[in-house]
Amino acid sequence: MGEATIRDVARRAEVSVASVSRALNGLNNVRGETRERIVTAARELGYVPHAGARSLSLARAHAIGVVLPDLHGEFFSECVRGMDREARRRGYLLLLSNMHDDSEQAAVALRAMRGRVDGLLVMAPHIPPESLEQALPSALPAVLINAPDEVTSRPSLRLDNRAGAEAMVRHLLANGYRHIVHIAGPEGNVDARERLQGFRDALAELAPDMPVRIIAGDFNEEAGEAAARQILASGEPCDAVFAANDMMAIGCLHTLRQAGKRVPEDIAVAGFDDVPLARYLALTTMEVRIAEIGARAVSRLIDMLEGKGPGTPVELHEPALIARATTAARSADHG
Amino acid sequence: MGEATIRDVARRAEVSVASVSRALNGLNNVRGETRERIVTAARELGYVPHAGARSLSLARAHAIGVVLPDLHGEFFSECVRGMDREARRRGYLLLLSNMHDDSEQAAVALRAMRGRVDGLLVMAPHIPPESLEQALPSALPAVLINAPDEVTSRPSLRLDNRAGAEAMVRHLLANGYRHIVHIAGPEGNVDARERLQGFRDALAELAPDMPVRIIAGDFNEEAGEAAARQILASGEPCDAVFAANDMMAIGCLHTLRQAGKRVPEDIAVAGFDDVPLARYLALTTMEVRIAEIGARAVSRLIDMLEGKGPGTPVELHEPALIARATTAARSADHG
DNA sequence: CCGCCGACAGTAACCGGTTACATAACCTTT
C-alpha cells in the first residue's frame, strides 16, 4: 500500500526506474506511449516521490528554512506571510521552525535544518553574535534578519531602529509632550537595545534638559501593564509613554485607561512595529513593513542559492511614523 | 569547506564511517579513546549530519509537518504555539507550511511533505472533503483539525461550532437583545457553515418569532467593516451582531463606534475564537483553546507514529463563552 | 596450548531517488 517507490512504479509500467524518473520529471526523451503507461501506473499506485531521497540525490531540496524566535504574535505571522508569497513565486517550499531563547536550543534548531533545506532565514535579535555564528551550519547559506551588527559573516537585513526611535521622540516633542517615559524591551535583544539607544540619543539632542526615564520590559503585554502601574504609582510627572514595541504599548494603554486615565489627554502612548491591531486601537507607532522585509530576505537568499551573488551585505530598512490618536497634539491648556 | 560528510570525519579520525556513526549517535560499543578522536574530528570539521540522508536510511525523519490555511492572524499562531510545545516535549521537529485556498495548490503543498516528515497535521476547513482525501499522500499518517466531518479516513479533532453558536445566541437573548444579525464566514468553510447553522437552529428553537438576518463575510476585518456599514445603512432594527469570528467582530465594532454608535448600549457585538486581542477590546466571544487543540493534535499524531494506536477517531472540543463588555446586559429602558 | 567468547572496528548493502554512460533499434545517406 501507501509507500510506493519509484521501483514499484517501474515494475508496474514494465520499464526501468530511469524512464519513470524521466517521464515524471517531464524530460522530453520519453516516447509518448511509454510516458502514458508510467503516468497511469504512478496514479494507480498513488505514488508520491520521496522528497528526502530526491534532495539527497540532487543536492537540492528546493526548500528554504525559516527560524524565528517564537511563532506567536502578529508581527511574526506578518513576516512569514511576506516570505511565503515570495518563496511561492520563485518555486520554493518554505519550512518554518522556531527557536527559543536559549542559545543551546537555538543551535539545535539551526542544525536540524541541515539536509532539509537549501538555505536559512534567521531572525535572531536575542542570540549573542558569537553563539549565532557558531550555531549556523557552515554548509548552509543564510540571510539574517535583525541580527546584531557584529555578525558580519552573512548578509543581513536590518531595521533602522535608532532612526525610528528618534522620529518618535521628535513627534512626541513636536506634539507638546514633555515628560516621556520609555518602556524598554528585553536586555539581550538588539532591536530593544537600539530603540533604547535611539531614544536616549534623541532626547539628549533635542531636549537635553528633560529627565530620561526608562522602565524595563520584555516585549509582552504584561510588561506594558506592569509599566503602566509603575507610572501611576510613582508620583513623577509623565505625559507620554513610548514603548519599545506595540504589544507593550497596548498593555500599557489598556491599564492606563482602566485606571481612569484619558489617552492622550492625560498621557499619550506610542509603540513600535505597527501590528494590525494598532490601527484598531488608534495607537501611534512606527510602521515596520515586516512582510516586505520577509519577502526581500527570501529573494536575497534565493539569489544566493542560484548563484546571483549576495548583493549588498547589509540592507537597512527605514520604519515610518504612523501618527494616530493616542499621541494627538496637546492643546494649549495642558502641561 | 562547510559541507563535511561522515566520510570526511571518518578519514580525519582514521576510523570507518560505521564507527563515526556509532560514536556520534551515542552507541556504547565504541572505545572511549576512539570516540573522543571522532568527536574532535567532527567538531574541527564543523560536521553537521545531513538530515535528509539520515531520514532516508532510518525511514524516520523525526519531524512532523503542519499545513495551515494561511499563516497569518493570531488564531494560527496560537495554534502553532501549542503544537510546538508538545512536539518539542516529545522530541520532534515541527515544520510548517501553508496552503492557499485553491485545492490544486493544497495538494501540491501536502505532497511536498512526503519524505520530509513522518506525519501530517492538517487544518483545512476550506477544502472540499473529497479533494482532501485525494490530496493526502497515503504513505503519510495524518491528523486533521477542523476538517469537514465527511472525511473519515483519518482521525481528527473538531470544534463544536454548533454548540458554540448556540451558547452565544442564548447569551445574547438572556441579556435582552432581540434583533441579532449574524455575519457569516466564507461559504466553503466548515467552521463558518457550522456556526451559521448553529445560529439558525438556536434562533429557531429559542426565539422562533425573530427574523433571521445573515450578512455574508469572509473572516477578515474588512468584511466586518462592510457588514457594519450595511447594518447602519439599512433601516432595519438591529441591537446585536454575532460575527462568525473575532476578526470580523473587531472590524464591525470599530466601524460602528466610528459611526457614533455606542457598544453595547446601541448595538452589542460578539465574536468567536477569543484571539488575544479580544480581551483588550472587551469583546464577548467563544473561547477556543486552540493552543490546546494544537497540542492534542501533535500528541495524537505522535502516538500513531509510535504505534500506540489512533485512539478516538474524532475528538470534539467544546468552546466556552467569555462574556465581556460588548454584550453587557441591556438595562430595562432599552428596546 | 587450544578453543571459545566478548569487545571493538571495518566492509558493504541499503534507503529512494537522479543521471552518466552503454546499448539497442531504427532511419538516413551514399
Place this chain on the structure above:
DNA sequence: AAAGGTTATGTAACCGGTTACTGTCGGCGG
C-alpha cells in the same frame, strides 16, 4: 548494404547516512 546519426530505454553508480554481518584481538577456562 554499410556507416553514421538519432532517439528511446536500461544499467549501475552515486548522494550521505545506518547497520547487519564479518573479522580481529585479547583474555579465560579446560
